[in-house]
Amino acid sequence: MSNYIVLVKQVPDVSQITDNAFDPETGTLIRTRLASVINELDAQALAFAHYMKKISSDRRGQIIALTMGPPMAEEVLRYSLSRCVDKAILLTDRALGGADTVATANPLAFAVRKIVKEIFNNDNDYYVVSGMQSVDGDTAQVPPQMAEELSLPCIAYVTDAEFKNNRFVFTRIISGGSQIAAAKKLPAVITVAKYEFPLYATFSKTRWANQAEIITWTSEDIKATHFGVKGSKTAVIRVFPPGKSMRKYRQFNDAKSLAKALVESFKSGNGEKDSAGGKQANRYVLPEKRKSLLERNFEGTRKEQDDYAILSEKLRELGIEEAHQIDNEARQKILKAAGEHFHERALEDMINGLELTEPAFKGEVWVVAEHSEGVVHPATFELIGKARELADSLETKVGVCLAGYQIESMAKELIAAGADNIYIIDDELLNIFDPTAYRKAIADAIKTYWPQIVLYAATPQGRMLAPMVSYSLECGLTADCTGLDIRDSSRKGDIALLLQTRPALGGNVMATIRTKNSKSQMATARPGVMKKIPPDKSRKGNVIKHKVELSEDDISLEVIRTELGAGDVNFGAEVIVSGGKGMQNRDNYDRLLDTLCDGLTKKLNTSVEKGASRAAVEQGFVERAHQVGQTGTSIGPKLYIALGISGAIQHMIGVANTETIVAVNSDPNAPIFKQCDYYIVGTVEETIPQLVQALEQI
Numbered sequence: 001m002s003n004y005i006v007l008v009k010q011v012p013d014v015s016q017i018t019d020n021a022f023d024p025e026t027g028t029l030i031r032t033r034l035a036s037v038i039n040e041l042d043a044q045a046l047a048f049a050h051y052m053k054k055i056s057s058d059r060r061g062q063i064i065a066l067t068m069g070p071p072m073a074e075e076v077l078r079y080s081l082s083r084c085v086d087k088a089i090l091l092t093d094r095a096l097g098g099a100d101t102v103a104t105a106n107p108l109a110f111a112v113r114k115i116v117k118e119i120f121n122n123d124n125d126y127y128v129v130s131g132m133q134s135v136d137g138d139t140a141q142v143p144p145q146m147a148e149e150l151s152l153p154c155i156a157y158v159t160d161a162e163f164k165n166n167r168f169v170f171t172r173i174i175s176g177g178s179q180i181a182a183a184k185k186l187p188a189v190i191t192v193a194k195y196e197f198p199l200y201a202t203f204s205k206t207r208w209a210n211q212a213e214i215i216t217w218t219s220e221d222i223k224a225t226h227f228g229v230k231g232s233k234t235a236v237i238r239v240f241p242p243g244k245s246m247r248k249y250r251q252f253n254d255a256k257s258l259a260k261a262l263v264e265s266f267k268s269g270n271g272e273k274d275s276a277g278g279k280q281a282n283r284y285v286l287p288e289k290r291k292s293l294l295e296r297n298f299e300g301t302r303k304e305q306d307d308y309a310i311l312s313e314k315l316r317e318l319g320i321e322e323a324h325q326i327d328n329e330a331r332q333k334i335l336k337a338a339g340e341h342f343h344e345r346a347l348e349d350m351i352n353g354l355e356l357t358e359p360a361f362k363g364e365v366w367v368v369a370e371h372s373e374g375v376v377h378p379a380t381f382e383l384i385g386k387a388r389e390l391a392d393s394l395e396t397k398v399g400v401c402l403a404g405y406q407i408e409s410m411a412k413e414l415i416a417a418g419a420d421n422i423y424i425i426d427d428e429l430l431n432i433f434d435p436t437a438y439r440k441a442i443a444d445a446i447k448t449y450w451p452q453i454v455l456y457a458a459t460p461q462g463r464m465l466a467p468m469v470s471y472s473l474e475c476g477l478t479a480d481c482t483g484l485d486i487r488d489s490s491r492k493g494d495i496a497l498l499l500q501t502r503p504a505l506g507g508n509v510m511a512t513i514r515t516k517n518s519k520s521q522m523a524t525a526r527p528g529v530m531k532k533i534p535p536d537k538s539r540k541g542n543v544i545k546h547k548v549e550l551s552e553d554d555i556s557l558e559v560i561r562t563e564l565g566a567g568d569v570n571f572g573a574e575v576i577v578s579g580g581k582g583m584q585n586r587d588n589y590d591r592l593l594d595t596l597c598d599g600l601t602k603k604l605n606t607s608v609e610k611g612a613s614r615a616a617v618e619q620g621f622v623e624r625a626h627q628v629g630q631t632g633t634s635i636g637p638k639l640y641i642a643l644g645i646s647g648a649i650q651h652m653i654g655v656a657n658t659e660t661i662v663a664v665n666s667d668p669n670a671p672i673f674k675q676c677d678y679y680i681v682g683t684v685e686e687t688i689p690q691l692v693q694a695l696e697q698i
């Protein structure tokens with residue numbers, strides 16, 4: 001008999017954002033002005049736990065809902081009770097507020113321990129079930145970090161379950177395909193990526209839920225070790241509106257005008273790609289290499305930047321070139337010039353900052369390599385490109401941590417891509433990716449060499465591995481970054497920090513985050529955003545073998561079957577035409593896409609390839625090798641045509657580097673229309689033949 005602990009979270013409703021939710025001065029979204037709802041993936045996790053209980057035909061198993069938040073988070077517990085939950089627990093305490101993912105995972109893990117002891121009577125046959133991520137943070141970090149705290153197996157990105165031979169086996173999303181796996185031992189943590197069979201509340205269940213007892217625990221009750229602001233390993237430095245996209249969002253009402261526009265844009269292609277989020281900032285220079293004391297490149301609030309501008313202008317005026325020259329008289333003059341802008345304490349902070357020259361972190365810049373079937377994941381090369389840029393600014397080396405079995409042959413390629421040192425952990429037990437075994441191997445290498453920065457790809461593998469490694473090493477982690485820069489963190493000092501910029505609240509705001517109280521700064525970066533550098537086969541590098549003691553006990557998952565896309569797909573083509581679930585069936589996908597591809601090949605005299613959304617692949621319209629997106633291939637053609645594709649973030653990540661995006665969709669509110677250049681509202685069945693005809697005529 002299994003029990004279930006479902007993690008639920010109350011989040012702002014980012015699907016219903018009104019204009020007055022934005023601060024008119026800063027353009028930033030004000031979270032408190034949004035309605036609160038249950039995180040959609042947590043609602044799916046609830047339904048999934050209910051489904052697991054049902055397919056195991058076990059009526060005795062209990063489903064417990066657990067949330068951490070302010071007293072009003074009780075609402076999501078009542079929601080959960082009205083669906084399928086037997087008991088609901090609210091972890092609420094001011095001391096727990098302001099937490100990052102580490103300081104969230106830790107108290108939740110301690111609450112799980114208390115549930116197991118007091119409600120499950122120490123029965124270890126249970127699953128912690130959670131949504132893969134929440135819309136406010138989108139980090140996907142908390143469940144793997146809880147698994148790490150509790151030393152449990154973690155099966156992430158689950159989409160289905162079966163109950164076979166008295167145990168659960170799960171289907172989950174992996175990079176480039178899917179996998180069937182089971183936990184080798186219980187308890188286990190699972191994160192749900194998609195389960196679209198919602199639970200509804202009956203009238204009587206709602207009445208019961210409204211009166212049911214909510215068990216309330218405080219920080220004292222659970223005795224967590226990392227909580228609140230103090231226990232956090234990251235801090236937000238600034239929040240700002242996302243950069244303006246360069247897409248054109250132009251609607252056409254007839255296929256002929258659309259055909260003309262896409263041919264024109266293909267022929268006049270100026271190589272401009274949408275740069276929102278991936279903009280390169282000025283290169284950082286270490287203090288000892290700066291021409292003057294006042295030349296500082298720091299990230300801070302607008303007020304801090306303004307204050308610093310006043311200080312530096314006055315120091316220049318006074319002819320002061322070194323911090324020790326700032327005597328009392330100079331101080332008084334600066335304070336007079338500052339007027340209401342800043343007072344003595346702020347001035348002292350700034351002067352202390354000017355005196356600091358030592359970087360806060362030392363060591364190499366590392367990339368954790370991802371590979372499958374002997375092929376390095378393209379995102380690894382992008383990260384090496386970024387690591388090279390960061391390491392050159394910091395005047396250090398780029399290291400790549402490469403774990404697996406019989407992998408040494410990949411070292412050359414990684415060196416050609418920009419790495420200096422390849423740290424190889426070669427072990428038969430690392431033959432296939434097991435999160436616990438890989439965590440042990442990589443964490444061991446990191447704590448031997450302590451690089452100052454560790455980058456992972458924000459792929460399903462990286463987003464599971466990075467939280468486990470960082471938690472085990474007590475380091476901060478920022479997930480899914482779209483910008484990574486070296487800056488001094490504030491006017492007070494903190495030299496040469498990795499500033500990690502990422503979208504939050506469903507992409508409606510951007511946040512810049514720094515690591516604190518950690519020996520290394522860690523981040524996962526979104527595939528397709530960082531730029532790889534052209535390979536240089538003449539580059540020289542070192543291969544360093546690192547031995548880690550691994551045993552069968554370190555393997556946490558039994559992998560039953562892996563399905564990966566294979567096949568010869570030319571994603572280097574200048575034009576890619578993709579079909580989504582809106583193509584309706586395989587026949588439509590083949591017939592309509594083929595005619596359009598032929599028409600485009602003739603008209604544009606170039607290579608054209610077929611792509612697909614994940615949903616189209618799952619419907620069996622085409623083989624997985626054609627999948628475009630986060631877990632498929634990231635592409636950057638001159639022209640991308642999306643047919644019957646809604647525009648989910650995981651799909652659009654894969655086409656971010658495209659010059660022109662064209663969309664056809666029957667839903668006038670399809671999200672893809674807000675992310676493309678040209679579009680037509682219409683069915684694929686009608687629009688594609690018209691487009692083919694128009695291409696012949698123009």
Ligand SMILES: Cc1cc2nc3c(=O)[nH]c(=O)nc-3n(C[C@H](O)[C@H](O)[C@H](O)COP(=O)(O)OP(=O)(O)OC[C@H]3O[C@@H](n4cnc5c(N)ncnc54)[C@H](O)[C@@H]3O)c2cc1C
Pocket residue numbers: 157173193194460579580581582583584612613614615616627628629630631632633643644645646647648649650651654664665666667670682683684685
């Ligand atoms: C961890 C994870 C990784 C993922 N990785 C990827 C990935 O790599 N790539 C990817 O694509 N997705 C990925 N997904 C899935 C992604 O979230 C979406 O579910 C998927 O992209 C949806 O595909 P779709 O747009 O074809 O289908 P839907 O979202 O179902 O959209 C179908 C669209 O077709 C339109 N339509 C319907 N009928 C017609 C018609 N007759 N004519 C015109 N339009 C029509 C509809 O209006 C709708 O907009 C991932 C999800 C997760 C959780």
